[in-house]
Structure formats: structure tokens, C-alpha cells
Amino acid sequence: MTATNRQKARLGFVLMLVMAAGCAALTAAPPGDTPADRGKVVFEQRCLPCHGAQVKGDGYPFLKPPPADLTAFAARNRTDAELLVTIRHGHPDTAMGSWRFALTERETGDVLAYVRTLQK
Ligand code: HEC
Known part of the structure; x- marks a missing residue:
């Protein structure tokens, strides 16, 4: 045929x-599977209530001291190692708690990768 x-x-x-x-x-x-993509999800679930969608400490600004503006000069100029220490261990006597039991090492790195994308 x-x-x-x-x-x-x-x-x-x-x-x-x-x-x-x-x-x-x-x-x-x-597909969104870079560290920053994964970190955005972690950030929105864990950090956004305090640090805010703009990451400028605009989530819950009434804390004393207020949540850090993660886009500010100070945070931009800290090394990854320094910021990871803060995320893992928190800042004593502030609302910034320790995340080392709540987040895996990978989630901690991912959330920092996301924060770095917002600092540019
Ligand atoms: C309960 C509110 C709260 C939550 C939730 C929170 N933070 Fe914070 N964070 C703070 C406060 C308050 C400070 C400022 C501490 C200070 O002034 O010493 C801070 C400081 C920081 C700093 C230090 C910035 C610098 O300049 O050194 C980093 C990094 C940070 N937070 C990341 C995160 C990440 C990532 C998450 C989510 C996993 C998170 N925070 C969740 C309240 C919070």
C-alpha cells in the first residue's frame, strides 16, 4: 500500500x-533545583516571618534587636563561614535562634545561597 x-x-x-x-x-x-531555588523554599518557611520577603528585616520588625537586614553592608560583607555560624548557632540574647537541629547541612547551605542572590 x-x-x-x-x-x-x-x-x-x-x-x-x-x-x-x-x-x-x-x-x-x-527545573528549579539549584541550591538557591531550594534555599528559597527553606527561607520562605523558616526565615521569612522575621527577615521578611525583602530579606531586609521587614518580616517582624518589632523585635529588639530587630531581624537583621540581610542585604545590608554588614551582612553582604561577611564571609559565608561567618553567616553559616550565625545560621547554625544563632545570636545569643536575640530572636535569631540556632537552626542546626532544624535544618540539614544542605538546607543551611541552600538558604545561604538564596540569601546571597538577594544581596546582589
Ligand atoms: C524569630 C525571628 C528570626 C527568625 C525566624 C530568623 N532570624 Fe535571622 N536574625 C533575627 C534577628 C533578630 C537577627 C539579628 C541578631 C543581632 O542583631 O545580633 C538575625 C540575624 C541573622 C543573621 C546575621 C546577619 C549579620 O549581619 O550577621 C543571619 C545570616 C540570619 N539572621 C539568617 C537567618 C536565616 C537563614 C533564617 C532562617 C533559617 C533566620 N535568620 C531566621 C531573627 C530571626
């Missing part, structure tokens, strides 16, 4: 659709 022109045209059309779908899949945004 030979294919009619109409069948060939239909096959061509289907192939074109498959290729178009393939291109769309390739150009679609990559």
Missing part, C-alpha cells in the same frame, strides 16, 4: 508538531 499525498501531508504535520513540542521542552525554564 502506498501512502496517498494526504497521508504524507498528515504525517508531515504530526512530525512538525512533535519537533515543535521538542523545541518547546528544550527552551522551557530549567
Whole structure:
């Protein structure tokens, strides 16, 4: 059985659709699984109530001392190691608690990666 022109045209059309779908899949945004993407989820669940969506200490500003503005010069210029110590162990006598039992090492690194993206 030979294919009619109409069948060939239909096959061509289907192939074109498959290729178009393939291109769309390739150009679609990559799945959000970078450390910063994962850290955003951790931040929104754990840190946002105090540090706020802007990360400027705008979540619950009535604490004494208030939540740190993580975009401020001081936080921007601290090393990863310094900020990780604060996240893991907290700051004594402030509302910044210790997260070392609540977050895994990976979550702690991820949340810092997210904070760094907001400091730029
Ligand atoms: C209950 C409120 C609260 C929550 C929740 C909270 N923080 Fe804080 N955070 C604070 C306060 C208050 C300070 C300021 C401490 C100070 O002034 O010494 C602070 C300070 C910090 C600092 C130090 C900034 C600097 O300049 O050294 C970092 C980093 C930080 N927080 C990250 C986080 C991360 C990440 C989370 C979530 C895992 C989090 N915080 C959750 C209240 C909070």
C-alpha cells in the first residue's frame, strides 16, 4: 500500500508538531533545583516571618534587636563561614535562634545561597 499525498501531508504535520513540542521542552525554564531555588523554599518557611520577603528585616520588625537586614553592608560583607555560624548557632540574647537541629547541612547551605542572590 502506498501512502496517498494526504497521508504524507498528515504525517508531515504530526512530525512538525512533535519537533515543535521538542523545541518547546528544550527552551522551557530549567527545573528549579539549584541550591538557591531550594534555599528559597527553606527561607520562605523558616526565615521569612522575621527577615521578611525583602530579606531586609521587614518580616517582624518589632523585635529588639530587630531581624537583621540581610542585604545590608554588614551582612553582604561577611564571609559565608561567618553567616553559616550565625545560621547554625544563632545570636545569643536575640530572636535569631540556632537552626542546626532544624535544618540539614544542605538546607543551611541552600538558604545561604538564596540569601546571597538577594544581596546582589
Ligand atoms: C524569630 C525571628 C528570626 C527568625 C525566624 C530568623 N532570624 Fe535571622 N536574625 C533575627 C534577628 C533578630 C537577627 C539579628 C541578631 C543581632 O542583631 O545580633 C538575625 C540575624 C541573622 C543573621 C546575621 C546577619 C549579620 O549581619 O550577621 C543571619 C545570616 C540570619 N539572621 C539568617 C537567618 C536565616 C537563614 C533564617 C532562617 C533559617 C533566620 N535568620 C531566621 C531573627 C530571626
